[in-house]
Amino acid sequence: MPQERIILGIDPGTLLLGFGIVRVNGKKAEYVDMGVLDLRKEADAYAKLRAIYECIGEVCKSYHPTELAIESPFYGKNAQVVLKLGRAQGAAILAALEYGVQSVTEYAPRKAKEAIVGNGAASKEQVQMMLEKTLGVKLESRHLDATDALAIALCHHFQTAQPLAAAKGKGGWEQFLKDHPDRIA
Secondary structure: OOEEEEEEEEOOOOOEEEEEEEEEHHHHHHHEEEEEEEEEOOOHHHHHHHHHHHHHHHHHHHHHOEEEEEEOOOOOOOHHHHHHHHHHHHHHHHHHHHHOOOOEEOOOHHHHHHHHHHHOOOOOOHHHHHHHHOOOOOOOOOHHHHHHHHHHHHHHHHHOOOOOHHHHHOOOOHHHHOOHHHOOO
16 A cells, blocks of 8 residues: 655745645545745744744644655845745745655746646646646635645655656766766777
């Protein structure tokens, strides 16, 4: 019998942080929960990090995730935004690790959208619609940051359920040399 996995997906942010949880038995993923931590009223940057840490800690205490899939910060026009997102990501990762998560994997926002919708430039609404169809649930539009987090969790499931497809194009020169010893002069 396949081991149950609980995947916590996080869309980190310093204004809104989304989380989504899926339970996986074998190859089937099912929706568990999702939510948003609203940090817009908190002015102090360090209080926001504490709130992120505490929120993710509570989520982990409630659902006991075994794996964390988190959106990686991406470079935009302002480097300060990337630094703030990195701090938020770090607070969330630390909380998850402290409360028992066994592995952490980062995914680019485009990767998660591509895995769910088939288009890395998909809108949040398109992602939500595909999640509803894939997981067989109705999701509220007011939780778009949470649906992004749910997409990251489901992306992780897809990537780990099909490791050969996920590994396609990876390995670099070292792997190439192992795969083609006859090409070494």
